[in-house]
Amino acid sequence: MRLSRFFLPTLKEVPAEAKIASHQLMLRAGMIRQSSAGIYSWLPLGFRVLKKIEQIVREEQDATGFQEMLMPTIQPADLWRESGRYDDYGKEMLRITDRHNRDMLYGPTNEELITDIFRRSVHSYKDLPTLLYHIQWKFRDEVRPRFGIMRGREFLMKDSYSFDLDFESARRSYNKMFVAYLRTFARMGLKAIPMRADTGPIGGDLSHEFIVLADTGESEVFCDAALLEIDVLAETVDYEDDLEPLIERWTGPYAAVDDKHDPADFEARVPEDRRIKGRGIEVGQVFYFGSKYSKSMGASVAGANGEEVDVEMGSYGIGVSRLVGAIVEASHDDGGIIWPASVAPFDIGLLNLKAGDAACDKAAQDLYESLRIAGLDVLLDDTSERAGAKFATMDLIGLPKQVVIGPRGLKAGVVEIKDRATGKRFELSPEAALSYLTA
Amino acid sequence: MRLSRFFLPTLKEVPAEAKIASHQLMLRAGMIRQSSAGIYSWLPLGFRVLKKIEQIVREEQDATGFQEMLMPTIQPADLWRESGRYDDYGKEMLRITDRHNRDMLYGPTNEELITDIFRRSVHSYKDLPTLLYHIQWKFRDEVRPRFGIMRGREFLMKDSYSFDLDFESARRSYNKMFVAYLRTFARMGLKAIPMRADTGPIGGDLSHEFIVLADTGESEVFCDAALLEIDVLAETVDYEDDLEPLIERWTGPYAAVDDKHDPADFEARVPEDRRIKGRGIEVGQVFYFGSKYSKSMGASVAGANGEEVDVEMGSYGIGVSRLVGAIVEASHDDGGIIWPASVAPFDIGLLNLKAGDAACDKAAQDLYESLRIAGLDVLLDDTSERAGAKFATMDLIGLPKQVVIGPRGLKAGVVEIKDRATGKRFELSPEAALSYLTA
Numbered sequence: 119m120r121l122s123r124f125f126l127p128t129l130k131e132v133p134a135e136a137k138i139a140s141h142q143l144m145l146r147a148g149m150i151r152q153s154s155a156g157i158y159s160w161l162p163l164g165f166r167v168l169k170k171i172e173q174i175v176r177e178e179q180d181a182t183g184f185q186e187m188l189m190p191t192i193q194p195a196d197l198w199r200e201s202g203r204y205d206d207y208g209k210e211m212l213r214i215t216d217r218h219n220r221d222m223l224y225g226p227t228n229e230e231l232i233t234d235i236f237r238r239s240v241h242s243y244k245d246l247p248t249l250l251y252h253i254q255w256k257f258r259d260e261v262r263p264r265f266g267i268m269r270g271r272e273f274l275m276k277d278s279y280s281f282d283l284d285f286e287s288a289r290r291s292y293n294k295m296f297v298a299y300l301r302t303f304a305r306m307g308l309k310a311i312p313m314r315a316d317t318g319p320i321g322g323d324l325s326h327e328f329i330v331l332a333d334t335g336e337s338e339v340f341c342d343a344a345l346l347e348i349d350v351l352a353e354t355v356d357y358e359d360d361l362e363p364l365i366e367r368w369t370g371p372y373a374a375v376d377d378k379h380d381p382a383d384f385e386a387r388v389p390e391d392r393r394i395k396g397r398g399i400e401v402g403q404v405f406y407f408g409s410k411y412s413k414s415m416g417a418s419v420a421g422a423n424g425e426e427v428d429v430e431m432g433s434y435g436i437g438v439s440r441l442v443g444a445i446v447e448a449s450h451d452d453g454g455i456i457w458p459a460s461v462a463p464f465d466i467g468l469l470n471l472k473a474g475d476a477a478c479d480k481a482a483q484d485l486y487e488s489l490r491i492a493g494l495d496v497l498l499d500d501t502s503e504r505a506g507a508k509f510a511t512m513d514l515i516g517l518p519k520q521v522v523i524g525p526r527g528l529k530a531g532v533v534e535i536k537d538r539a540t541g542k543r544f545e546l547s548p549e550a551a552l553s554y555l556t557a
Numbered sequence: 558m559r560l561s562r563f564f565l566p567t568l569k570e571v572p573a574e575a576k577i578a579s580h581q582l583m584l585r586a587g588m589i590r591q592s593s594a595g596i597y598s599w600l601p602l603g604f605r606v607l608k609k610i611e612q613i614v615r616e617e618q619d620a621t622g623f624q625e626m627l628m629p630t631i632q633p634a635d636l637w638r639e640s641g642r643y644d645d646y647g648k649e650m651l652r653i654t655d656r657h658n659r660d661m662l663y664g665p666t667n668e669e670l671i672t673d674i675f676r677r678s679v680h681s682y683k684d685l686p687t688l689l690y691h692i693q694w695k696f697r698d699e700v701r702p703r704f705g706i707m708r709g710r711e712f713l714m715k716d717s718y719s720f721d722l723d724f725e726s727a728r729r730s731y732n733k734m735f736v737a738y739l740r741t742f743a744r745m746g747l748k749a750i751p752m753r754a755d756t757g758p759i760g761g762d763l764s765h766e767f768i769v770l771a772d773t774g775e776s777e778v779f780c781d782a783a784l785l786e787i788d789v790l791a792e793t794v795d796y797e798d799d800l801e802p803l804i805e806r807w808t809g810p811y812a813a814v815d816d817k818h819d820p821a822d823f824e825a826r827v828p829e830d831r832r833i834k835g836r837g838i839e840v841g842q843v844f845y846f847g848s849k850y851s852k853s854m855g856a857s858v859a860g861a862n863g864e865e866v867d868v869e870m871g872s873y874g875i876g877v878s879r880l881v882g883a884i885v886e887a888s889h890d891d892g893g894i895i896w897p898a899s900v901a902p903f904d905i906g907l908l909n910l911k912a913g914d915a916a917c918d919k920a921a922q923d924l925y926e927s928l929r930i931a932g933l934d935v936l937l938d939d940t941s942e943r944a945g946a947k948f949a950t951m952d953l954i955g956l957p958k959q960v961v962i963g964p965r966g967l968k969a970g971v972v973e974i975k976d977r978a979t980g981k982r983f984e985l986s987p988e989a990a991l992s993y994l995t996a
Contacts, residue, residue, distance in 0.1 A: 125624050125687060127678035151674055153633060154661065159674055160627040162689075168627070185564055188599040188607070190711045191630060191694055192651075192663070194592060209656045212631075214663075217648045217698045222593065224631070224653075224663075235590055235598055239566035248564060250601075255630055255694070259656045272629045 140446035141266030156263025156271035166463035184249040195221035197230040224257035237417040251278035274439040288430035293361040295434040307458030328402040332447040335397035342371035343392040455516030464497040467517040471524035492556040579885035580705030595702025595710035605902035623688040634660035636669040663696035676856040690717035713878040727869035732800040734873040746897030767841040771886040774836035781810035782831040894955030903936040906956040910963035931995040
């Protein structure tokens, strides 16, 4: 992509309404624009990141055997009256009346709708477990939306649902999502720590929040440094295996958000040099809630002996759009965003410092084409901006690698490569640069 | 994917509410389920088709240089008051009041929102053209939703928007979308004929509808058979070239929907043996409307001489979810759906006629793994249903190729291959079948 054609309306000033780094940087980098309080458009740069994150989430869901589907955003109120949550949910639910005066709502979550689909489709224990997920926009009418897309009103969520015959099987479904979440966040360069959590309006007995450590996180968290040393991507996972040993490695050491924190227990269980006190952002939550919805909504199946059994359910959410902000919170510096390679909007920023100069244009064009042929996504700055502005924009938008082509370097037969995360720079011939970048 | 684990709740009976083939078949094939009037969930089989269609639409948009972004579903009413459409739009607009009593709406289209983004971001003619698109759910509160996802209330639309400095440039943007649409529909196996159209609530001077010929279409259409003979995929397109000659090949011959049909002109211009009278489904529409929105909303740029110029706009829609239905209407028989290979939910249906029989299980498993390794999506029917039911399900869900493995064939060293579209069957050794299917 050529920057001269790319829709990238960066901002020079930090918008006054933006209080945290991710909100400021995403606005400045031309990733998002607000249209109403807590409602954002994703401009092409932001959209690219959102899609990469969504795809990682999808791949890790698919690996577990959960199957993707898609439920609508607008739901009938009657389903929520069946579960009893229509009145419980309060003003965060966006309530809508259609032209025929039917009560509808913009889904904040989908337990009722998926349970309705299940009960109309599955009638025998032989068809269990039923494991489904979707990635769809949700709406929560927050009284005070803030922090950009971190606490917006319209947001993209991946929500999975499991239907099992008994607790043991439900626990296996829960474990699958637990492990998939660890892998999902790790692939985005995030250290996400599972912490026991309240079940809140979803209900149920068992829940974990997944908390990303970030200095600007909303809540204080406490955990054992041992948790930071587990590399969940180091081994492949067979989701048909017993996952309990892996779960235990993650749930054994101390980890708590502030409202669940027990200082005495923390000090007793964690040696001083391993005590981490930091801040965290919730990026996912998993729930097991048994028959809470299946009982109230009549989702039962015929068991092996013909008896009707209320199915055991769980639900599992990842804040897909929120993750974009969480990654920026966890990975930025004074110059701007530092994207992990797996979610970067482009792999490489190629700067032509003197657009219009025949040698620079040719060198830039040649390298651009070679990198593209090698399968890399390249953003070529072919504009006539001055060098300082080009460097600042590239640092701001945070592509992992920068390649700088200028007239002086070319005369010496070199281009400069800069690693955005470390700031390290070095010179290579254009041919060696191509080998290095495509290695 | 193993059918024993795949969430595919097919129906034996034709649901009484479904009046047309696509609605009946999509319900029976377990592709969709209705949750409210005109609002559907996409079950895994339907979701796979929807995603394949979306991806073809995306690839052809990207090829033109239009850039993908994403706008939210919920929009502020104030933007629509600026354009004057808030009161015009009538009861099809789903109007919403949020917790702070602000007027919002669920977007039925996005001219206002994209114009707002444009006017806040682009200020110079040098940044034109600005060419953007998104693929997002829309809502139109139809008084009588019908025909399943063909005329639903919540539907997935791809909408593109162009901002240009003058008419000539705007016309080039219009032509890009025109050609991209021809290619998009052709890739899905559809013959879509562009026809001059009224501009309706979008407004403007110039518009074409793209109409798919299908016996069960909503409207009567008349066209010259010459249009069916143009193969738009036969040549590659350079979107930077002048596209007018290509456009003229498509707009020269007679083509009209019934309310624009002129029988005398039809007979004068089209020889009798080339007169096609058929039925059609609208799957896309393109609009050029000049400064209709830019003037009312103040979207101007500084021109080359410093003067303020209202930008020239166009918008371009494809009904992504509707296309699923349109393809089924255009491609089915008494047995069920016949998917074109490009949008099929799986490439191959592999039937093990005797699950539990060691030889059948092994042959099915071996072929399944080999086909998967070759990059094909295979649905393996490993259930214990009887053969007749297996054949009926595979025909219903319409995968392009079926491979039948049974004990008698295996003894003779063969499996049977069936082409869903032609019904042709032939026997091959398992090795030859693998070569044939991966060729």
